[in-house]
Amino acid sequence: MKLDVLDRLAQLGQIGLGYLQSLGRSGIFLFLAIFSRAGFSNRGLLLIQQLYNVGVLSLIIVTVSGLFIGMVLGLQGYSILIRYGSEGAVGQLVALSLVRELGPVVTALLFAGRAGSALTAEIGLMKVTEQLSSMEMIGVDPLKRIVAPRFWAGVISLPLLTAIFNLVGILGGVMVGVDWLGIYEGSFWTGMQQSVDFVNDVGNGMVKSLVFGIVVTWIAVFQGYDAIPTSEGIGRATTRTVVYSSLAVLGLDFILTAVMFGEL
Amino acid sequence: MRMRTLEISVGAFMLAGVLALVAMAIKVSGLSPKSGGETYELHAYFDNAGSLKSRSKISMAGVTIGKVEKVTLDKNTYMAKVVMDIDQRIDNIPIDSTAAIVTAGLLGEQYISISIGGDEEYLRNGERFEDTQSALILEELIGKFLLGTVNKGE
Numbered sequence: 001m002k003l004d005v006l007d008r009l010a011q012l013g014q015i016g017l018g019y020l021q022s023l024g025r026s027g028i029f030l031f032l033a034i035f036s037r038a039g040f041s042n043r044g045l046l047l048i049q050q051l052y053n054v055g056v057l058s059l060i061i062v063t064v065s066g067l068f069i070g071m072v073l074g075l076q077g078y079s080i081l082i083r084y085g086s087e088g089a090v091g092q093l094v095a096l097s098l099v100r101e102l103g104p105v106v107t108a109l110l111f112a113g114r115a116g117s118a119l120t121a122e123i124g125l126m127k128v129t130e131q132l133s134s135m136e137m138i139g140v141d142p143l144k145r146i147v148a149p150r151f152w153a154g155v156i157s158l159p160l161l162t163a164i165f166n167l168v169g170i171l172g173g174v175m176v177g178v179d180w181l182g183i184y185e186g187s188f189w190t191g192m193q194q195s196v197d198f199v200n201d202v203g204n205g206m207v208k209s210l211v212f213g214i215v216v217t218w219i220a221v222f223q224g225y226d227a228i229p230t231s232e233g234i235g236r237a238t239t240r241t242v243v244y245s246s247l248a249v250l251g252l253d254f255i256l257t258a259v260m261f262g263e264l
Numbered sequence: 265m266r267m268r269t270l271e272i273s274v275g276a277f278m279l280a281g282v283l284a285l286v287a288m289a290i291k292v293s294g295l296s297p298k299s300g301g302e303t304y305e306l307h308a309y310f311d312n313a314g315s316l317k318s319r320s321k322i323s324m325a326g327v328t329i330g331k332v333e334k335v336t337l338d339k340n341t342y343m344a345k346v347v348m349d350i351d352q353r354i355d356n357i358p359i360d361s362t363a364a365i366v367t368a369g370l371l372g373e374q375y376i377s378i379s380i381g382g383d384e385e386y387l388r389n390g391e392r393f394e395d396t397q398s399a400l401i402l403e404e405l406i407g408k409f410l411l412g413t414v415n416k417g418e
Contacts, residue, residue: 045267051274059277086372095292160281167284170292190328193294194319194373202288 026222033147033221046149054115054150054217055157059164061114062107066165069102070094070172077173078181087177088187094173095192099205100261103166105253108212111158112245116220119150120241123224124234132225147221154217155210162209166202204260211252216245294319303330303349307392308363313344314374314399316365322348322376329354332376348376358383364397374399 077090123146126132132142170192177183196202220241227237310316313335322330330350338345350357360381367374378393387393 048271048274051277052270056273056277059280099288099292156278160278160284163281163284163288167287167292170288189291190321191373192292194321196293198289198293202285202293206285 022226025226026218029143029147029222029225030151030218033143033151043149046145047152050149050153051157054119054153055160058111058114058157058161061110062161062165063168065106065110066103066168067172069106070098070169071176073097073102073169074173074176074181078177078183087181087183088191090173090177090183091188091192092195094177095170095196096201098166098169098173099196099201101253101257103162103169104205104208104212105249107162107165107209108158108216108249109246111154111161111213112216112220112242112249115154115157116216116241116245117238119154119217119220120224120227120238121234123147123150123221124227124229124237127225127227128229128231128234147225150221151217154220155213158213158216159206159209162206166205200260204256207260208253208256211256212249215248215252219245219248302352304352304355304389305333306348306350306357306387307390308346308348308376308396309338309341309343309392310346310365310396310398311343312398312401313346314365314367314401316344316346316374316376316399320373320375322350322378324354324357324378324380329378346376355386357387359385359387359391360395361387361393362395362397363393365399367400 073094074090077093078087081087081089081093123132126142126146132146135142135145174188178185178188223237223241223244227233316332316335318332318334320332321328322332330348333347333349336345336347337343346363348363357378358381360383362379362381364377364379365374366377381395
């Protein structure tokens with residue numbers, strides 16, 4: 001009986017150590033991927049290829065979701081604010097909620113689902129088919145050749161996608177609020193411009209999305225690189241990418257908001 | 265050729281992202297490149313500036329003619345000193361005009377409303393409004409109202 005309890009305790013310890021180990025591995029992995037001097041000439045081309053895969057191909061889902069989220073915000077804001085006769089504040093509501101919170105967070109979640117899972121699956125499959133080890137055999141470091149371009153592409157793309165998401169969302173809000181529901185255009189835009197500060201609101205939103213970009217891409221490439229090289233392992237790694245990055249984004253968002261906007 | 269279309273689309277994507285950021289800066293946060301010489305400065309002292317802050321609007325007859333540059337406390341008079349940037353084209357504000365802090369709607373933003381005086385002389389750059397009217401503080405008003413009714417009842 002006593003042994004049983006000790007066994008359980010040991011199991012718990014094993015799990016904890018496993019997590020710590022993988023955290024440490026991912027830290028070393030990130031460090032090596034970032035600070036390795038890429039020693040081949042077509043580095044730019046690799047980055048562009050990945051920017052296309054990660055950024056350009058995510059554009060459609062990001063713009064469409066941004067448009068609908070902006071429209072819904074406009075509609076909901078209008079239906080509530082009209083009761084108090086202050087429907088002019090809809091612009092303010094839409095812009096602030098998009099720029100500060102929804103833009104960075106929703107884009108990062110979409111990005112994790114659209115691009116992060118693809119990155120994990122791609123790198124994981126390379127590992128299964130032993131492309132990574134054959135690269136090492138011929139003296140090419142897969143961290144430089146495969147991981148680094150993908151990581152940078154993710155970090156560059158997410159803030160750009162967030163900016164596009166925000167703008168499209170606000171335009172969606174304008175479309176619903178001003179064009180369909182007939183809010184006076186002047187008070188809509190002035191309210192927005194008076195309440196949104198470029199550095200504090202737009203700038204902080206961009207900082208958030210940069211942080212999310214680093215975290216989501218890091219999780220995605222590491223999970224792919226660290227996947228158990230079986231078809232089941234890739235499936236698990238992809239799931240983990242989406243789950244971990246969503247949790248990380250939502251948790252970090254609270255911390256960043258508390259630091260940037262809160263009085264904590 | 266495939267690489268070329270790839271490069272073009274990535275370039276377009278990056279350009280779109282940067283343009284979106286610029287558009288947000290100008291259209292959404294109202295950040296405009298400050299072009300010198302187009303505005304001139306006027307000052308006003310208020311007993312209470314309420315929630316007036318920089319970039320609050322200044323209006324005349326309901327039309328925005330400028331914005332508040334900054335609100336500071338004048339240490340000597342204990343009054344709020346408001347520096348305003350007025351559109352250069354509106355150069356005929358009489359010196360006996362009144363600057364009042366008013367509220368847009370019941371709970372809206374506070375802004376400065378300028379009522380025109382009758383003097384022939386106009387305010388120049390750096391001069392101040394002699395006649396000002398402070399912000400209306402809702403709590404004070406309610407306090408006075410309550411006090412007034414209580415006194416009447418006695």
